[in-house]
Amino acid sequence: MDTDAPHSMGTTIIGVTYNGGVVLGADSRTSTGVYVANRASDKITQLTDNVYVCRSGSAADSQIVSDYVRYFLHQHTIQLGQPATVKVAANLVRLLAYNNKNLLQTGLIVGGWDKYEGGKIYGIPLGGTIIEQPFAIGGSGSSYLYGFFDQAWKEGMTKDEAEQLVVKAVSLAIARDGASGGVVRTVIINSEGVTRNFYPGDKLPLWHEELEPQFSLLDIPSSPGPEPMNI
């Protein structure tokens, strides 16, 4: 096991617009091969007061891109005299992603709120395309969510509906994708500001044959065992 190997975030990342803002969500697993280097990482990174980015792929690459964009946006905000728009933030991200496509391996979802356009989500996958979407999914875990979103997504959700959708989706992906796991983090951005939420494993719904959580090895002998199967 090479713990010095490049860290990648298998990841499930999601960005969803709702009536009044956006909800960003992510899992928290950073892996080096099969070793989980960080089981509680924060993949939703701040670019400005009103714009955040979900990072997936190479941890180093996504961090460096976020750092550069944060720096450029800061200068831009000073020059402009008002907060930057989500579109500008996303454009700066994609210029870096596109122009360095041979060197980088990171998929990003930029989401935020500004006074001109309201809540917006921009997906910036591997090659550096930029696409504005009502919702975006990314990372290895997202493969398991395409069908889910086709069925569950609807226009004009409330803030709570949108957050519940994101939490459910990330937990579904965590259940099926080995490279995603840990806790679910969400960030809600709207005209009022930014709210961070945290859903540990015991707050997430169980899916299909997953076991109830066992909190201590000492508890196992005293609790009733599983029901025998009826063949």
Added chain:
Amino acid sequence: MSSIGTGYDLSVTTFSPDGRVFQIEYAAKAVDNSGTVIGIKCKDGIVMGVEKLIASKMMLPGSNRRIHSVHRHSGMAVAGLAADGRQIVARAKSEATNYESVYGEQIPVKELAERVASYVHLCTLYWWLRPFGCGVILGGYDRDGPQLYMVEPSGISYRYFGAAIGKGRQAAKTEIEKLKLSEMTCRQGVIEVAKIIYGVHDEAKDKAFELEMSWVCDESNRQHQKVPDELLEEAKAAAKAALEEMDAD
């Protein structure tokens, strides 16, 4: 407010004892001697007009444009040395396209004005450059609504409701101040601008002139363009009629 700056006016990097840079003031004189240029901000957009003094009867009408589009949403009217003006317009166009390719959105008019002003100012800092001999009125329509800026040869730039440069600027400013701009649409503004320009034109000193006008407003879909021909003709007719009325008194 003229005064001779003998000895202190040979270089733009020299201050006079009373704190003036005479070369910049002389540059402003070049602007003052040019045909009048005015710009007004109406409630739904900007209108700009130029009194284009015709040097020769051989010139084709419509040539020697004094108003240029800098980007889809903004335009610039130039007074003073025409060649200097071309440089400024070229720089403004370049700043606008560069901003869009980096930030992915149209350059805000405020930012454009600051960059143009900064460039004009730059040329007042080095002895091997001379200041631009032209003033510029910049009108544009962005997310924050219509905005009008004026940049002087010194590099100063302010935002205005109405601005005028050139020969007839004093009279033009007086006329502009009489207008109720916040209640006026650009369609009405075009007529008013034409009247003002015809009004300040000095028949005795300068012979012929051609009126050039542009606008950027809701009606033009927030694009900077020449005022449509029929509206231009309507404006010219109204301006000539207003002149006759004045003369009749």
